[in-house]
Amino acid sequence: MPLEIVRNDITNMQTDAIVNAANSSLQMGGGVCGAIFRAAGAKELQTACDRIGHCPTGGAIETPAFRLQADYIIHAVGPVWRGGKEREEELLRSCYQKSLELAASLGCESIAFPLISAGIYGYPKDQALQAAISEIHHFLLDHEMLVYLVVFDKQSFGISEKLYRSVKQFVDENYIDEQEIRYPRNRKMVEQDIMADAAFGQLEQSISQGGLEEALKRMNEPFSVRLLRFIDEKNMSDVDTYKKANIDRKLFSKIRNSKNYTPMKKTVIAFAIALQLDLDETEELLDSAGYTLTRSNKFDVIIEYFIEQENYRIHEINEALFAFDQPLLGA
Numbered sequence: 489m490p491l492e493i494v495r496n497d498i499t500n501m502q503t504d505a506i507v508n509a510a511n512s513s514l515q516m517g518g519g520v521c522g523a524i525f526r527a528a529g530a531k532e533l534q535t536a537c538d539r540i541g542h543c544p545t546g547g548a549i550e551t552p553a554f555r556l557q558a559d560y561i562i563h564a565v566g567p568v569w570r571g572g573k574e575r576e577e578e579l580l581r582s583c584y585q586k587s588l589e590l591a592a593s594l595g596c597e598s599i600a601f602p603l604i605s606a607g608i609y610g611y612p613k614d615q616a617l618q619a620a621i622s623e624i625h626h627f628l629l630d631h632e633m634l635v636y637l638v639v640f641d642k643q644s645f646g647i648s649e650k651l652y653r654s655v656k657q658f659v660d661e662n663y664i665d666e667q668e669i670r671y672p673r674n675r676k677m678v679e680q681d682i683m684a685d686a687a688f689g690q691l692e693q694s695i696s697q698g699g700l701e702e703a704l705k706r707m708n709e710p711f712s713v714r715l716l717r718f719i720d721e722k723n724m725s726d727v728d729t730y731k732k733a734n735i736d737r738k739l740f741s742k743i744r745n746s747k748n749y750t751p752m753k754k755t756v757i758a759f760a761i762a763l764q765l766d767l768d769e770t771e772e773l774l775d776s777a778g779y780t781l782t783r784s785n786k787f788d789v790i791i792e793y794f795i796e797q798e799n800y801r802i803h804e805i806n807e808a809l810f811a812f813d814q815p816l817l818g819a
Contacts, residue, residue, distance in 0.1 A: 490734040490818045491624050491635045491803060493810050498638040499527035502557040504596035505550075507587050509604045510563035512543055519607045528554040528561060537563070546582035548590050560594055562587045566605030569612065577619055580605055584623035591633065598634040614648045621803045629731055647811045655808045658793040664783045710747045711777040715759055718773065722763050733762035734802050734818025753779045757791055758817040764800045767792065787814040 498506060498520060509520045514537035516525040525533050536551040543549045548564040564587045567579040583604050591599045603620060605611035624635050709717070719729050730740035735758055743749050756777050760770040767781075770791075774780055781788040790812060794805050806816045 490736055491621070491628060491637065491806075493637045493639070493806060493816060495640070496638050497523070497640060498600055498602050499523055499556060501600040501636060501638060503598040503600045503634075503636065504558060505560040505562050505587075505591045505594065505599040506553060506556055506558045507548075507599065507601045507604070508561050508563045509602050509607065509609075510543065510565050512545055512565050514538070514540060514543055514549075514563060517608075520602045524556070524561065528556045533561070546579035546586070548583060548586040550590055550594065558600075560591075560596065562590055562599070564604055566609055566611070569605065569610035572615075576605075576611065577615070580611065580616065580619045581623045584620055585627065588624070588627045588631070588633070588635075592631060596633065598636070600636040600638050602638055617647070617807065621807070625803055632737060634736075647807045651804070651808060652811055655790060655793055655812070659786060659789050659812070662783055662792070663786055663789045709776055710749075711751060711756070711773070712743050712747050712749055714773060714776040715743065718759075718763050718765065718769070724763060729759065729762050731762075732802065733758040734806070735759070735762075751777055753777070754787075754815050754817050758802065761791075761794075761800050761802050761805060761817060764798075765795075767795050770795060786812060790814060 506524065508524045511517050511521065516522060516530055516534055532554045533551060536554075540549055540551070543563060543565050545565045545567050548562050550560045550562050553559055553561045564583040566583050567574070567576040569576055584601070587601070588599070601620065601624075603613065603616050606613045606616040620637060624637070627633075628635065719726065726740065726744070730737060733740075733755075735755065739755075743751060753774070756774050756779060757770070760773050763769075765773060771781060781792060783789060787809065790808055791805070794800070794808070799805070802817055806818075809816050
């Protein structure tokens with residue numbers, strides 16, 4: 489199952505487990521920790537924590553969730569930032585690893601994390617985010633679980649400044665506001681022309697590669713058929729494909745077994761990223777589902793940026809999409 493970045497109050501999440509950014513003495517604190525204690529019932533939760541007594545930095549333990557809409561609270565103790573020279577990254581990664589392993593042992597199918605150590609513990613938000621996503625991604629390669637990374641507001645979220653500036657510059661240079669476009673006819677007709685031109689270009693290319701009959705055959709392929717063809721051409725397995733696309737296994741199975749399935753645009757692009765398609769191949773896959781890329785859509789421009797950069801790290805792409813208030817890929 490996939491990783492989703494969501495903007496929410498973590499105490500409102502309805503998951504099997506909710507992760508608390510705890511201190512080693514398991515006492516009610518401030519920030520996320522205080523909010524979770526209050527929402528769960530401070531007295532009951534503190535009593536449960538006192539029975540355990542201690543959790544080392546980098547470790548994780550569980551208690552009942554009491555009044556929260558979850559079965560468990562997993563208390564993960566993150567490191568205090570001391571400049572990065574006292575094993576902070578190793579300990580932070582251990583928090584996520586041990587929390588996920590504990591959730592799996594408890595039979596959890598879903599879990600919600602805050603950005604551990606990025607609050608009063610002072611861990612730089614962009615580095616905290618990278619550590620979180622890296623460990624979650626590594627876990628999901630071998631496990632099926634729906635994982636949420638929950639941030640309360642944009643100030644709580646840390647994309648690297650270098651990446652943000654690069655994407656913003658590309659968007660500023662290539663995004664065309666719809667109000668700036670002066671269509672000679674209605675927009676629908678223009679979009680149809682664009683899609684027709686793209687389709688004709690693909691037809692010409694297919695003819696040069698394999699003859700008219702094969703070209704017409706490919707032009708009529710539904711999305712699921714074209715997706716499976718790309719998977720074969722890229723020597724990918726089904727499992728590798730849907731995991732790298734941040735797609736749920738059940739959704740992939742539905743797509744695979746239904747030739748007439750029409751996916752959302754972000755789902756198509758997620759598969760394009762997983763398969764590391766170039767822009768032409770991405771347009772081909774989009775066309776099979778009735779979509780195209782356009783410079784009048786910021787989401788599309790950001791996707792184009794990452795494909796041109798040959799950066800197919802889907803969670804990094806999702807970080808950028810989240811920072812620019814765009815839909816995320818997969819999930």
